[in-house]
Amino acid sequence: xxxxxxIWTVIVLLxxxxxxxxxxxxxxxxDRRLPPFVLRLLRYVPVAVMPGLxxxxxxxxxxxGGVPDAPRLLAAxxxxxxxAITRSLLGAIFGGMGxxxxxxxxx
Amino acid sequence: xxxxxxxxxxxxxxxxxxxxxxxxxPFAMLFGVVATEAGFDILQxxxxxxxxxxxxxxxxxxxxxxxxxxxxxxxxxxxAVNMRMAMYSAxxxxxxxxxxxxxxxxxxxxxxxxxxxxASQRYDREPTLTVPEKMAYFxxxxxxxxxxxxxxxxxxxxxxxxxxxxxxxxxxxxxxxxALVAPYLRSLPHLAAALVSVAGALAFSVIPYSLGLIIAxxxxxxxxxxxxxWMERRA
Numbered sequence: 352x353x354x355x356x357x358i359w360t361v362i363v364l365l366x367x368x369x370x371x372x373x374x375x376x377x378x379x380x381x382d383r384r385l386p387p388f389v390l391r392l393l394r395y396v397p398v399a400v401m402p403g404l405x406x407x408x409x410x411x412x413x414x415x416g417g418v419p420d421a422p423r424l425l426a427a428x429x430x431x432x433x434x435a436i437t438r439s440l441l442g443a444i445f446g447g448m449g450x451x452x453x454x455x456x457x458x
Numbered sequence: 459x460x461x462x463x464x465x466x467x468x469x470x471x472x473x474x475x476x477x478x479x480x481x482x483x484p485f486a487m488l489f490g491v492v493a494t495e496a497g498f499d500i501l502q503x504x505x506x507x508x509x510x511x512x513x514x515x516x517x518x519x520x521x522x523x524x525x526x527x528x529x530x531x532x533x534x535x536x537x538a539v540n541m542r543m544a545m546y547s548a549x550x551x552x553x554x555x556x557x558x559x560x561x562x563x564x565x566x567x568x569x570x571x572x573x574x575x576x577a578s579q580r581y582d583r584e585p586t587l588t589v590p591e592k593m594a595y596f597x598x599x600x601x602x603x604x605x606x607x608x609x610x611x612x613x614x615x616x617x618x619x620x621x622x623x624x625x626x627x628x629x630x631x632x633x634x635x636x637a638l639v640a641p642y643l644r645s646l647p648h649l650a651a652a653l654v655s656v657a658g659a660l661a662f663s664v665i666p667y668s669l670g671l672i673i674a675x676x677x678x679x680x681x682x683x684x685x686x687x688w689m690e691r692r693a
Contacts, residue, residue: 434640
């Protein structure tokens, strides 16, 4: 598949998929309850997917040809620390990118 | 002229949603920039923000498209990062279940972190709200942020093409995910799940088609749930 076709396929299917997730309970399932263990698992989906999704991008960045890079690692630590302490999405993003630029300038 | 109760609740929802403009505007711009850098044209970038309307899913999809992962893996991962919407959807049933189907269908499309957060707080505080008032409040909160999501995706996409590569914007994607996930890490089950996810994703990175990520995420989900049960038993 060409990149263009891949992008369009993902856009359409992801649009349908995210809609169905949101519509699921309000629209279809109504008041029926899910088993407690399923709800428990659902609670951990974001934290199970996102760290694994980015770990290789952080440890082996494509921009350095897959070689671990100190400024990028520092930036990741800064974003995590700021986000965990302040719970601020933008604070963590700008703090992380700021750390990256600072470390690239200094190291 | 006195505004009707419905109009007033709509406006109250709108006002409650406005603080999130500060989050949505830069986040939307960042998506526009990142998607453009990844090779999306403006129509594709806008279509994604319009049809998917979910920041984390969109960033995940862009990252995996760049890695040329198979469609099924891209979809599974991008949908998984947005599974919390299923929980929001479930939580809104007692409040919205009695609304007409078209309103529920529209609310489902507009269900985002901000609209859910603002609306559910208000519903808890004021249980006497009627169903039409609840719907009006929800739609008001959404109107403060969703149009800006589209508009600033566009601004970002146009600006993105003009930003030189030394700004390392490729790295904005991982940083954004860390920022999304960091607030969860203050609880032990979430931290355990995150560590298993990272260790698994790195260890299984040799498995083709990014399937290692799916395996790592499944293990991490069970880790979180089991640590939670273990902590409840000890408490």
